[in-house]
Amino acid sequence: MYQSILRALTALPHRGAATPEGSEAARLLQDYLANLGADVRTEPFQTPKTYVTIIYWLMGGLLTGLALLPVTGVAIGLVLYFIVLAWRYFNWQYSFIIKFPVQHTAHNVIGRWPARRTGEGTRKVILMAHYDTAPVSLLYSPGQQTNFRTSLIISLLLMALAGVVAMLEVAGAGRPYVTYIRYGLMVYFAFQAMIGTLGYWLKGYTNGASDNATGVAAALATADRLQQLQLPDLTIEVVLTSAEEAGMIGAYYYVEAHKKEWKRNQTMVVNFDTLGAGTLTVVEQTGTLDVIRYKNEPTQLAKELVATDAFRGRAQVGRWHTADFDSVWFVRNRIPVLTLCALAADGRMPRIHQPDDTLDQVETGPVDTAVDLAEAVVERWVAGRQQISVLGK
Structure with missing residues (x-):
């Protein structure tokens, strides 16, 4: 079901943050979320257009x-x-x-399906991906x-x-x-x-088919799957950020705006980023000099699932130390987060920040596996939370 949004996003020449093309991508995503039955809103923030300014x-x-x-x-x-x-x-x-001139307005696009039941047992899953595209870089x-x-x-x-x-x-x-x-x-x-x-x-900019139209597609497909499960105590929120390629700026402002609303033991995040080629990878470590470790419940659940027959050979556990992901702000605020990407056998992300990151180069296998794994992790997480709630009584 995600093929249509993949085609729509990659039909644009690029989706640079705070550009007309980025605004058109945001409009497409709002329409898509509304058609899925979500309550849709956008959250504006100020950002440089690219890391070039920075x-x-x-x-x-x-x-x-x-x-x-x-x-x-x-x-x-x-x-x-x-x-x-x-x-x-x-x-x-x-x-x-990130606040130095020149600043422009970009938007995070958010779709929400509230829980069918409300109360102390209500949990929240945030499905996240950035929709902006990167400048072409010789360093990548x-x-x-x-x-x-x-x-x-x-x-x-x-x-x-x-x-x-x-x-x-x-x-x-x-x-x-x-x-x-x-x-x-x-x-x-x-x-x-x-x-x-x-x-x-x-x-100029890349087309950004793998990085990160695939992640957007996976987040939307996972939301649709979870909706069909009809878990009554689960609020589902899709967060599609901009300006990730300028330094995870959209995600930073989203976390800063909402982190006080979240209960850590009742909130989890799945971040999808660059799923267009290679093997689906559960990220356990990132960072430059400051090493960022993903030691939390959803990551542990994903690592356990990777070892099962359902995902053996389809997914792996790995590290990524070339730049970072939107999920870095969740880790730094101790909010449970699982990050999924796809890596080639040599540990690279093929074609990222390159002119050939186009739809004809995308492999859909890692996208499908990401959706399957994210759904399975959320189901296990919800079941575990329910068991803890029952034992607590």
Whole structure:
């Protein structure tokens, strides 16, 4: 049943956050959710259109501070400020850099089916996927993707070195060698900013069939399946976020807006991301320097199911350290979350952030398995919660 929304989303040239095409995708999703019988709303938020803006602010601020050091020692504050912003952003923590100009309005699209019964035993499942598409990136090319984390860690460590160099330069220590190192770092950061954004200027956005029209399709198909089960105490919410490709920004604002409403022992989240090729993977670990571990009930249930006959050979457990997922904000707020993606045998996500991420390249097997596994996890979770409730009485 998800083929129609896959075709509709990929018929657009792209779905960039806060672009006309992104707005059209949001409209299509609202109509689709309404046809499924959901109560539909959108939640606007402010965001840069792409990570390109953020990279230019981070590298530009750092370069400006390093360039001004011979003029004024105050520039060391500028250097350290942008190092902190970069460390937080690239370790997938909240960074104020996401609020820097220029800001645009994007929308999360939300569909909700309230529980048929209300009371203390009511549970909530949030089915999540981002619908925006990424800029084309040279850093995600097949030869570079596996080295992405290493490259990012090297850049972060060199930023830390830049902070030390800035302090030595202001103190007048180690000259002229410290000055030479400062110049070398400036060249490196300028080169990284160019390489990290050149793909966007040359090729624009990806079509985003696998990343992440497939995830959207899986979230919608799972919601439809769960509706058919008619679990009376279960509220189902589909959350389709924008600006994930700018730094999981839509998901950040969604979690911040609603986390106080959720009871952790009665809420679970399933995040679907990039299911178009490879083997369905239950994500147990992500992160750059700051390792993010998915140690929670729905992930454990999924890992147990992967070992059963129903999913043996169809799904696996794995790790993903190339960027991160919308689910990072749930992990950081200790909200139980399961993240599903598809990985090739070498651990890569084929074609992500590349011009050939198109519908004709999508394999539907991982999408089908993701829907089956998500449904099974929710059923087990609900049954377990019901048993705990009965024992509690």
